[in-house]
Structures are given as C-alpha cells and as structure tokens.
Amino acid sequence: xxxxxxxxxGVDRTVAAALAGLGHEVVVGTRNVENTLAGTEPDGFGNxxxxxxxxxxxxxxxxxxAEAGAFGEVVLNATNGANSLEALEAVGSANLAGKVLLDLAxxxxxxxxxxxxxxxxxxxxxxxxIQRAFPEAxxxxxxNSVAFPVMVDPSRVxxxxxxxxxxxxxxxxxxxxxxxxxxxxxxxxxxxxGGISGARGAEMYxxxxxxxxxxxxxxxxxxxVVRA
Amino acid sequence: xxxxxxxxxGVDRTVAAALAGLGHEVVVGTRNVENTLAGTEPDGFGNxxxxxxxxxxxxxxxxxxAEAGAFGEVVLNATNGANSLEALEAVGSANLAGKVLLDLAxxxxxxxxxxxxxxxxxxxxxxxxIQRAFPEAxxxxxxNSVAFPVMVDPSRVxxxxxxxxxxxxxxxxxxxxxxxxxxxxxxxxxxxxGGISGARGAEMYxxxxxxxxxxxxxxxxxxxVVRA
Numbered sequence: 001x002x003x004x005x006x007x008x009x010g011v012d013r014t015v016a017a018a019l020a021g022l023g024h025e026v027v028v029g030t031r032n033v034e035n036t037l038a039g040t041e042p043d044g045f046g047n048x049x050x051x052x053x054x055x056x057x058x059x060x061x062x063x064x065x066a067e068a069g070a071f072g073e074v075v076l077n078a079t080n081g082a083n084s085l086e087a088l089e090a091v092g093s094a095n096l097a098g099k100v101l102l103d104l105a106x107x108x109x110x111x112x113x114x115x116x117x118x119x120x121x122x123x124x125x126x127x128x129x130i131q132r133a134f135p136e137a138x139x140x141x142x143x144n145s146v147a148f149p150v151m152v153d154p155s156r157v158x159x160x161x162x163x164x165x166x167x168x169x170x171x172x173x174x175x176x177x178x179x180x181x182x183x184x185x186x187x188x189x190x191x192x193x194g195g196i197s198g199a200r201g202a203e204m205y206x207x208x209x210x211x212x213x214x215x216x217x218x219x220x221x222x223x224x225v226v227r228a
Numbered sequence: 229x230x231x232x233x234x235x236x237x238g239v240d241r242t243v244a245a246a247l248a249g250l251g252h253e254v255v256v257g258t259r260n261v262e263n264t265l266a267g268t269e270p271d272g273f274g275n276x277x278x279x280x281x282x283x284x285x286x287x288x289x290x291x292x293x294a295e296a297g298a299f300g301e302v303v304l305n306a307t308n309g310a311n312s313l314e315a316l317e318a319v320g321s322a323n324l325a326g327k328v329l330l331d332l333a334x335x336x337x338x339x340x341x342x343x344x345x346x347x348x349x350x351x352x353x354x355x356x357x358i359q360r361a362f363p364e365a366x367x368x369x370x371x372n373s374v375a376f377p378v379m380v381d382p383s384r385v386x387x388x389x390x391x392x393x394x395x396x397x398x399x400x401x402x403x404x405x406x407x408x409x410x411x412x413x414x415x416x417x418x419x420x421x422g423g424i425s426g427a428r429g430a431e432m433y434x435x436x437x438x439x440x441x442x443x444x445x446x447x448x449x450x451x452x453v454v455r456a
Binding site for chain 1: 343345346349350351384385386387388389392419420421422426428429430432433435436437438439440442443444446448449450451452453454455456
C-alpha cells in the first residue's frame with residue numbers, strides 16, 4: 001500500500017520505518033525538504049538529524065507535504081497535534097479527499113511540563129476537528145493511546161492489552177485495522193469506539209496515560225479493557 | 229470506622245450499604261432530611277424512594293449534611309459532581325478539617341446526553357477544586373473510574389483490573405486503600421497517581437469510560453494497567 005506519513009519527528013520515523021519494513025511503499029511529508037535535510041542537531045526530543053536517519057532508510061522518500069499527500073493512498077497524521085490542522089492544510093484537501101487519514105496525533109500543550117494539558121478537549125477533539133476541516137477525508141483516530149515504540153511493537157508490553165479506533169467510515173477503519181494487525185496488534189485487541197467523536201475519549205485518556213507514565217516510570221505500558 | 233456518605237443517590241446508597249455491611253458505622257448526609265424521606269417516586273436514575281431503601285437499611289442513619297460531616301471520621305463525596313462544592317460547603321469546612329475526604333464524584337454534564345462532557349477538565353479537576361476549597365481536608369480521589377456496583381464488588385469484572393487513588397496526604401490514601409481492600413480490591417490493583425492533581429487523569433478518563441460503556445453495552449467492565 002502507498003502510505004504517506006506527515007511529519008518528521010520520532011513518531012513519524014518509527015511508524016514510517018515499521019510500515020516500510022512490512023513492505024508498504026512509504027513516503028514522509030515535510031513542509032520544506034531542504035530545511036528538513038539541512039538539520040545537523042538532534043531535535044528537542046533527542047531524535048538525531050533527519051538526514052542521518054534517512055541514510056538508514058533510503059527506501060523512504062522525503063517529499064513536500066502536498067506531494068506526499070498526493071502519493072499516499074493512506075495518509076498518516078503524526079504531526080504535533082497543535083500544528084496538525086495547519087500541516088494538513090499544506091497537504092491539501094484535494095490530496096486527502098476520499099482517502100484514509102489515520103490520525104495518531106495528540107493535541108498536547110507541553111508548555112507547563114508533564115503531564116501535558118490538551119489544546120482541545122471535553123467538548124471537541126483533534127480527530128473531530130480534522131474530520132470537520134477535511135470532510136472528504138475518511139479520518140480514523142487510533143494509536144494515540146500508546147507510546148510510539150509500542151504502536152509498532154505491541155509485544156513490548158506483555159499479555160493482552162488494547163487499542164482503540166474511531167471514525168465515521170467503516171471501510172477506512174477496516175484498512176486501519178489491517179495496518180494495526182500488521183504491527184502485531186491482535187485483531188481482538190482493537191476496540192471500535194464508533195464514530196470520530198470517539199476520538200474525544202481516546203485523546204482525553206492521555207491525561208491518565210501521561211500521569212501513569214510518570215508514576216510507573218516507563219512508557220512501556222498500556223491498558224486492557226476487561227469486561228464481564 | 230465512622231463514615232459519612234454525602235448524597236442520597238444510587239452511588240451513595242450502594243457505597244453506604246457496602247460499608248455498613250463491612251461493619252462500619254455509616255450515616256448518609258442530605259440537604260433536608262424531611263424532603264429526602266418525603267419522596268415517593270423513583271429518582272431520575274430509577275432509584276426507588278429513599279424512604280423505601282431506608283427500610284432495608286435501618287442501621288444507616290440519615291442526617292443533615294453538617295451533622296453527617298461532624299459524625300464521620302471519613303467523609304465520602306458521592307454527590308453529583310456539578311453540585312459537589314455546594315454540598316460540601318453545607319457539610320462545612322470545620323466538619324471536614326483534618327479528615328479523609330474520599331471524593332468519588334464525577335463532574336458530569338449530561339445535558340447533551342451520553343457520553344457526558346465534564347463541567348471541569350484539562351486544566352483543573354473536581355478533586356483539585358475540592359482540595360482548594362477545603363484545604364484542611366485530606367482529599368483522596370478514587371473509585372470514580374468504575375460503575376458503582378463494581379466499586380463495592382470488583383469481582384463483577386473477572387480477572388485483574390485496576391483502581392486509582394490520588395491525593396496529597398499519604399495517611400489519607402492509606403485509609404482509603406483500606407476501605408478499597410475491604411470492598412474486595414486486591415492491594416496490588418490500586419495504583420497511586422500521586423498528588424490530588426492525579427484526579428485530573430482519573431476524571432478525564434471518564435470520557436473514554438462512558439464511550440466504552442456505550443460500545444460494550446455494559447457498565448460491568450474496567451481497565452487493567454499492563455506494564456513491561
């Protein structure tokens with residue numbers, strides 16, 4: 001499958017490399033290819049310069065946002081949530097129309113430290129905002145409830161634990177489920193939260209998630225939904 | 229232990245009855261005893277009239293808010309979260325000072341149906357508001373992450389699943405842990421989220437909780453935290 005990963009940070013690289021490793025044709029989208037490749041210092045999260053990472057992933061082409069969007073049959077939004085709408089505008093509505101837009105971003109405000117607050121919550125969510133802004137895209141919210149190493153390798157957390165999907169389009173959720181199963185998520189571990197408004201629960205859980213990460217002193221954890 | 233349960237709804241009655249069954253001396257606090265006993269119709273959630281419930285629980289005295297607060301060594305806030313601060317004002321700061329105030333309320337706004345939004349979230353929480361309003365009380369947030377039948381009988385959900393506590397006072401959390409263990413929660417299932425700001429994660433999880441309840445079509449579920 002042709003997949004465009006929008007964003008060049010740690011999440012993006014991890015997901016892009018995992019998808020390429022599974023045999024997908026993957027491109028990464030960025031605002032300005034030249035600037036992205038020109039960086040020589042680690043970013044604020046300690047990720048090495050993109051050009052350095054690129055050398056180990058020559059099969060993953062770096063393209064401007066719009067070209068990446070045009071290439072992808074599935075588009076992944078893994079940008080900083082606070083900038084997602086702007087980045088997706090640069091990808092372009094026409095390049096998103098009719099496509100699966102897998103949104104795994106969190107709208108985090110880290111200005112007050114950890115655990116972060118959200119830039120949108122309670123009465124709205126980033127997933128819903130993106131669906132409203134790009135009504136012809138088939139937005140599916142998923143993966144945002146675990147750390148990025150766990151996203152692509154659920155076995156980092158032992159035993160049974162769950163992942164959520166939310167979106168208005170059943171076929172799009174089916175495509176996303178296929179990608180998740182490819183990462184190693186058992187089909188039975190993927191819980192459908194219904195329409196895209198389910199993104200609100202998935203995003204608001206992040207406060208508990210980051211609080212737990214603090215007290216557990218690890219991001220290698222997840223929740224399992226246990227029912228009678 | 230002398231325990232005052234503030235509120236007369238379904239949660240309050242369930243928790244009060246369970247605590248009395250465990251041998252605690254339990255009173256229920258209400259704004260106006262006469263009015264509470266005068267009701268002859270089920271409430272909005274289908275709970276039978278209080279007077280009817282009272283007949284089956286004669287050992288649990290119904291007292292005005294302030295008298296109940298004065299009686300309790302531990303005070304439980306199980307009022308509607310939107311009214312909690314007002315109800316606790318009626319209980320009175322002096323009656324809460326130095327005591328364990330177990331807050332299991334959720335600040336739900338049900339006016340737009342299910343799943344509810346929260347009247348406070350993201351940058352604050354009900355637990356934090358209560359602690360600020362009653363600085364001499366030892367507020368502990370817990371139990372709010374499960375349905376009230378599960379609160380007092382975790383075995384309704386099979387296997388391992390977790391509960392959270394958050395609060396600034398370690399001794400108060402120790403007292404609450406004791407009550408939770410009394411309800412049947414294994415000590416190892418109780419996760420300490422740290423200070424009272426941990427209430428924010430526990431409360432914001434409620435959006436996911438109510439979304440899950442909708443898709444699972446049951447409230448007999450819970451989450452387990454799984455870690456490497």
